[in-house]
Amino acid sequence: MSDEEKPKVSLSEPEVAMDEELVNIDDFAEESEPELTEEEELRSENAELKDRLMRALAEAENQRKRGERDRRDAEVYGGRKLARDLLSVYDNMKRASESATDEQREANKSLFEGIDLTQRELISTFAKHQITPIAPEVGDKFDPEIHQAMFEAPMPAVKAGHIIQVMDEGFMIADRLLRPANVGVSSGG
Numbered sequence: 001m002s003d004e005e006k007p008k009v010s011l012s013e014p015e016v017a018m019d020e021e022l023v024n025i026d027d028f029a030e031e032s033e034p035e036l037t038e039e040e041e042l043r044s045e046n047a048e049l050k051d052r053l054m055r056a057l058a059e060a061e062n063q064r065k066r067g068e069r070d071r072r073d074a075e076v077y078g079g080r081k082l083a084r085d086l087l088s089v090y091d092n093m094k095r096a097s098e099s100a101t102d103e104q105r106e107a108n109k110s111l112f113e114g115i116d117l118t119q120r121e122l123i124s125t126f127a128k129h130q131i132t133p134i135a136p137e138v139g140d141k142f143d144p145e146i147h148q149a150m151f152e153a154p155m156p157a158v159k160a161g162h163i164i165q166v167m168d169e170g171f172m173i174a175d176r177l178l179r180p181a182n183v184g185v186s187s188g189g
Contacts, residue, residue: 129173131171133170138164141163147182
């Protein structure tokens with residue numbers, strides 16, 4: 001076969017030589033796929049748009065719920081840093097009140113009444129903001145969720161894992177720990 005007799009095939013067009021006649025690949029592809037009617041196309045488009053709308057509505061509802069939860073959390077837990085700073089004021093007032101002897105209290109009666117009133121007002125303000133004290137007692141079981149062990153000492157008279165001394169009260173803000181109670185724990189006998 002000479003060069004003139006060979007069929008010419010162009011690689012730039014989507015055509016393939018078959019038995020000496022040219023066939024368009026696009027024509028062949030259309031035959032294998034059934035054509036959708038206009039109504040079916042509209043139904044398909046409608047279903048797709050409905051699906052997208054439902055997803056957008058669900059996302060908007062989730063966003064609204066997330067925003068509401070974040071707002072509530074900010075309202076309850078937003079003052080956490082300030083509350084944590086005020087705990088040292090509470091501790092110092094409590095220490096001042098507890099360390100005074102009866103003679104000192106009598107000599108400075110109005111001063112200690114002022115300290116006690118201020119301390120009660122601070123506790124009342126804490127309660128308004130859902131800040132509650134964690135006040136463990138000697139003999140209570142140690143709970144690592146709300147207590148922090150400052151030391152462990154062998155105490156034959158006290159069961160292992162029970163509190164033998166309370167250094168500082170802890171505090172919760174709503175259902176979250178603001179500061180653990182600092183305690184000493186028995187290691188047993």
